[in-house]
Amino acid sequence: MPQANRLARTTCPYCGVGCGVTATLENGQLIAVEGDREHPANYGRLCVKGTALHETLGEQGRLLKPRVDGEEVSWEQALTATAERLQAQRSAHGPQSVAAYLSGQLLTEDYYVANKLFKGFLGTPHLDTNSRLCMASAVAGYKRAFGADAVPCSYEDLEEAELVVLVGSNLAWNHPVLYQRLKVAKERNPLMRVVVIDPRVTDTCEIADLYLGIRPGSDAYLFNGLLAWMADHQRLDSVYLERHTEGLDDALSTARHNADSVEVVARECDVDAERLETFYYWFASQLHVVTLYSQGVNQSSSGTDKCNAIINCHLAGGKIGLPGAGPFSITGQPNAMGGREVGGLANQLAAHMDYHTPGARELVSRFWTTQHLTPALPDAPGYKAVELFDAIERGEITALWVMATNPAVSMPDGEKVRRALAKCPLVIVSECVANTDLLPFADIVLPASGWSEKDGTVTNSERRISRQRGMLPPPGEAKHDWWILCEVAKRLGVGEAFDYTHPWEIFDEHARLSGYENSGDTQRLFNISGLAGLGQAAYDALAPIQWPVTQQASRGTARLFEDGRFATANGRAKLLPITPRPPEQPLSDDYPLRLNTGRVRDQWHTMTRTARAPRLMNHRAEPFIELHPDDAAQAGLTDQGLAKLTAAAGEYCGRVRVSNAQRQGEVFVPMHWTDCFTKQGRSGALIKGYTDPLSGQPEAKQGAVAVSKLPIAWQATLLLANELDMQTSPWRRSDYWARIPMASCTRWQLADSQPVADWLAQVEAWCGVSASLWCDDPATGRLRAAGVVKGRLRWWLMVGPPDELPGLAWLEARFNDATLETPHRRRLLAGCDDGAVDTGPVVCSCHQVGKASIVKAIHSGDTSVEALGARLACGTQCGSCLPELKAILEEERPHARAKQTANTEVA
Template sequence: MAQPRQQPDDHLKERTTCPYCGVGCGVKARLEQGRMVDVEGDSDHPANFGRLCVKGSALAETLGDHGRLLEPRVDGRPVDWEVALSETASRLQAIRAEHGDTAVAGYLSGQLLTEDYYVANKLFKGFLGTPHLDTNSRLCMASAVAAYKRSFGTDAVPCNYEDLEEAELVVLVGSNLAWNHPVLFQRLRVAKARNPLMRVVVIDPRVTDSCELADLYLGIRPGSDARLFNGLLTWMADRGRLDPVYLQRHTNGFDETLAAAREAVSDIESLAADCDVDAERLETFYYWFSSQLHVVTLYSQGINQSTSGTDKCQSIINCHLAGGKIGLPGAGPFSITGQPNAMGGREVGGLANQLAAHMDYDSPGAIDRVTRFWSTPELTPTLPEAPGYKAVELFEAIERGEIRALWIMATNPLVSLPDANRVRAAIERCPLVIVSECMTDTALVEMADIVLPASGWSEKDGTVTNSERRISRQRGMLPPPGEARHDWWIISEVARRLGFGEAFDYSHPYQIFTEHAQLSGFENDAEHQRRLFNISALAELDRAAYDALSPIQWPVTAKAPLGTARLFEDGRFITADGRARLWPVQPRGPEQSLCNDYPLRLNSGRIRDQWHTMTRTGRSARLMNHRTEPFVEVHEEDAREHGLVDRGLARIVSATGEMRARVRVSPAQRRGELFVPIHWTDRFSGAALSGSLFRGLTDPLSGQPESKHGAVRITSLPITWEASLVLDHQLDAQLGAAVRDDSSYWTRIPLEQGVCWQMAGEPRAEQRDWREWLAKMLPVPAGPLADDPSAERLRAAGIEEGRLRWWLMVGPVTELPGLGWIGQRLGDAISGQPLTDEQRRRVLAACNDGTAHQGPIVCSCHQIGRASIVGAIRQGDDSIEALGARLACGTQCGSCIPELKSLLEEEKSHANAAIGDTTQALAV
């Protein structure tokens, strides 16, 4: 297998894979004296060819021992590994003995490596005998998987990233590619520049940054996706735009599928009204899709996270099959994965309805096959006979007392699952909760009976599989801190103490990987029902070959030893008759209905610079600067109707919970709809769990929850004061809890040398006396002060032995200066005491001489704020290139380019309006 070419300084760098989204970018990390000092994109990795988004570029900033779990705990007490492992095994065994095997469950994560996943699945399903092992991938990819299996007979993404560059039409539906998969968005941008004939269509209720590349935007009504694609199918049929040869040779089910689509679709005007889009624009999309053979439809959580997500995915697949737009360069239905190893987890059976190696419980002979493969001379596994509980069902079973032991690995269901308050209550009543985790400061760790410290990125050693089926090595470059251990090792050691050591006798992850590869090829032929997932050509790797493994796409077999770039090129599928199946779809709206009490539709999603629950990205100060607080985006007219103001505070309330967030009035929102981010936890903000606002309703086939269609109301949060308190790390550790408890609203914003607490609230008695509060709360007395009592504004700072320890501003958040300068000054010497007038002014202003407030950060790579960019535009920098030349914004990862373009358009619009006003005045 060809190895990547070496760069001149490659001997100083390690190649690995990014731990964030499913793009699976290659990373080169530079190490010095046992520390990672820098990362850059791997120019030889075929997923990214050297590109990295801002999160990937900041990976080195997220490392360090601070905040890490460094030793095991049992019942809140630090213990050694022998005690922790023995207690884990004995307590699991006691629950099995009293309540049966199915009283035990596991909940895994797409953050685990394939080797970790494989060993966990083998232990739970093979040797503990419980089917109740599921993963947080259920929350993002399960509907796409179910639709692929229904149509193709297997969970297989047919496309690759090159198809985005080969396509004549790319359709983004339910995917904000610019923010959630920025490197693919940059590849698409380059491809579009090279091919002037390429068109991009964005279908999304929100106007997102992805619209920057759009030739056509359809701002559809939430939940109407299946109706839109059913309409496309009937439009193609009525205008002779089908591929009858492909349908006849390679598919089944077209007639009944078309008949079902016709029942749900009348004329184009009625359909457009149902979807709430312009009829002419809708028909333009239909014409473009029907006229091109090389069409890629890229879809993600906006499609999947629905109680009818499988059918929405199916409606897209139906159109591709009907037009023969699959198995070709630049063509296919492409589900883009949310996590770095969501696909690897599915390969080894991480979902509750799978066994292993893409074998399911209902696959003929699968249970017997896996049993025989996992058997040893002295041990025979006892696999369950039927699938287990899917994620939401799993926690409902815990709530009922049916499941009494839960082992959670590398995820936090308190944050990510819907109906978060109910999930918390379920975990609290579970008799045995085991948590394998990297970080110490989470509510889940506090609730665990047994805590097992796990290794993290840069320490873990294994493989991940990205969205295009490409297996890459995530290499361990640094030793785990303290007593942290790899997940596969922890699981294997528990298995040994349960009496299963012979089946878990691993000393290195390559042994796990090759066993996984062997199982993928075991009885995998026409006689035993062929399975598409097959990496048997990698089953004989030794440790050196495994360590040197280059990125490769499965299947990897004797016939395809270099991997397989694209699937179904011959029109043969993994069904009994080798034909793909079109499936009738009856569109259904969201199950979370709007009503008088909850009249607004709530959408949730990721933001550009954060990842999941921020346990990693929250450690990088610059990643916190783009969006520093939890927020809710609302249309201007809705804001006016509900008494909200831009940058004010709001309460969002549903039948299941409440969230408090900063208001962002945005023209990107449709009337009657809100958007909130998913990332903030109780570690970073009070009452900011978006998951608490959604009911635990799921797709009946995939089990994926409906996290895009909440029903809520919104009101202004009544406050009488706002304040920003900057603390160095030592003071934060001492006072953080008291600051949090003293506020109706709080958000904790990491800075370079400390944190900023953004606070707001109502006084419990009379108006707060801030001087008294400072004297009571802060051990370092106030130094310089500047206040205006009549306006209830104050600025103060605490300096100890010439060093800045804290800084306070009381007043509206709209007056808050950029926190970068003051965050860097924490702990620095501020010169002698007493301060000069100039030093006092600089500290209270939180900026150096001549340093203007930048406003919100737009370019995270170079920390360039909105005010600086607007200023440059007004000085004549009227292009992305000119802004990059002056400020460097947009010149590194490119994630901020859509926002830069929006600012250029906004300033151009303002300038034109001003010219119009002047012209009108002159005419008068």
């Protein structure tokens, strides 16, 4: 009997916005998602990635059984092997030979158990997380200034501000729900101003009143200059500074030394001096200022200093602890903050305590009752991410457990990391996906639960704890990460400390530790003791809430430092003297272009989840290299051609995108592609392992590369039935390939420098199915062919550049035809039905609306976003494509007006 639909509330697993999600379940299947209208992070909004969450589920491509040494085994065998091999390495080489590398994709409960096991009971400090790659400098900056890793703001502050400054943040693509909130707030308050500071002209600039396209890495000059300007124009808040801060004199003296005038700063930042001074005047003149900063600031060898340069200006102007004011670091991952709460960084203990916090080590030991253990809780920090893999390569660390992340792709100096993984005697991987770049290095593979199955909590960028609820059972034999860790702990002989039976018990212990011997003084600001003792029912029903949560603040705390007291020994915030430093990866004759890396709108991390939703692959289907037109011309490159980037660390191949949004002499590549989806498309292969000396965060934004044309004799597009999509396909030996999942088939973009003598023979060798239909033009080297078996389309090939492709929706649907009808069969080589119109590259992923359709509608008179939405539905759902729609409108309106004028004159 069919079951009635039921609704479940959970949290999105993508970025740090932490959007609430309402999921619809029918007969044990999750069939639809929408934004939770009651969740205070998003109030019903969801980006295109969030709206496609239900499309990423299912057993296909999931890890379903444990593996040891490449063989499927029972859980008992896998857990026993894990415990015995960990203990063997620990006994042979000492506790510090064991390490763990975790992820902001884990839930807080998973993180807590991992930290407790490795630091508390295995006695190793070497537990770090991929949050090191995105948030570590922001954390270090907050701790230096405020005494704690404490984001002072709430999302409401974006709506209450008079000025919002976006630094190194493409909010429109990377945190689109916050972008939409800010956009609406600006429409409601015409006096609000938005400043975007970024080397690239991004979609976020669509709402900017002022754009400063600074030289990459020059942020500290800009904010030092702002501090000096505020002092010179009597715009410092002397009362606030005197009562609540220290360090102004040193900070100001240093700022004046290297940024003593607007002209000097403008030269260092390579921006117009008048526009720079306009920004300085706006910032200094408004009290309610929010500076929102992200990876463009953090991912630098001087990222911590840049964060403190920003914070200095807020403290100097008293622009903190007020509605609509504060330095606001926006998190990249859904639970980067939750991981930090429980000690998920190598320089932390637990509950936001550090090794250098007086008495913290002893406090945690008493709470965990580990004082009697040998070795006891470590007394010094462990290796941070880059150091960790260096230690593995040296042979110092001989056992590594990786959970829910892919360092074989995401780490800088990628080839060096892979060498270290190959050398490591024991690599254990907890993963939910069956095919990642990391798994070939694993000795033990443990199938883990994923989103919609995991049950626990996450903390978003505004310190809001939300429940991510398990709605479906894990597929196959997959298990929750906390359960796996507890079972290994039992086999290591410490099971009494890990006898949890439900995530609420773990959360309860975490909450109790946060309040343990915490007298309420601000030096231990993280405190959720008000959530201790909930019990399972109250935990299951937990509503989103911002920490601190105590008896005195039982409903949470929206904004920190309202009383001007900080988490330092004397209660004062610190202004830091900041000396700007250039990137560690210098430009040279061999590598003359400055490399920038980052996210794209519809993808997430290494695409293990988003690539399971085919419509998310349509906006940016291949790895790309974005260049200024002059740089492209100098290298002999054209838009949509293929090119190669070369760096000291490695190489990268992608499709060229020529764009005026790039500064000359600079290049942008996306961070998402892996060896599972392309050949030489890993951005980490281009980045050297230089790190910030304080935070340990790698310098991923300021690489040095050279660009050249990829020499090729041909390009081709191959659509292949999914059952023929073998990972060992021979076309992977081509000079360039990209695998693009589609709903009913897989698309391969191919190119090579060696000519093909007989294409039909070649494709038969590739696919194992001979050609049924073909037509070719030897003069141009063009060919189209298709393989049909028993009335079913098995493959379709076009030899030629991809800009000659028809829209692929019709062709893709043919792979589902049980028997190809004669008219369809005749149209196969054309790739489209009679009278079909090519809709062009996808702009709106929610409704799959292409650029050609949008341009046609504009020329027909739909010359506003609203009119386009009414006709085509583009931009009416998540809103992520609105900046791109407006850019197309700006480009096409003159042509539309000219066409209308011509039609009027003819009439």
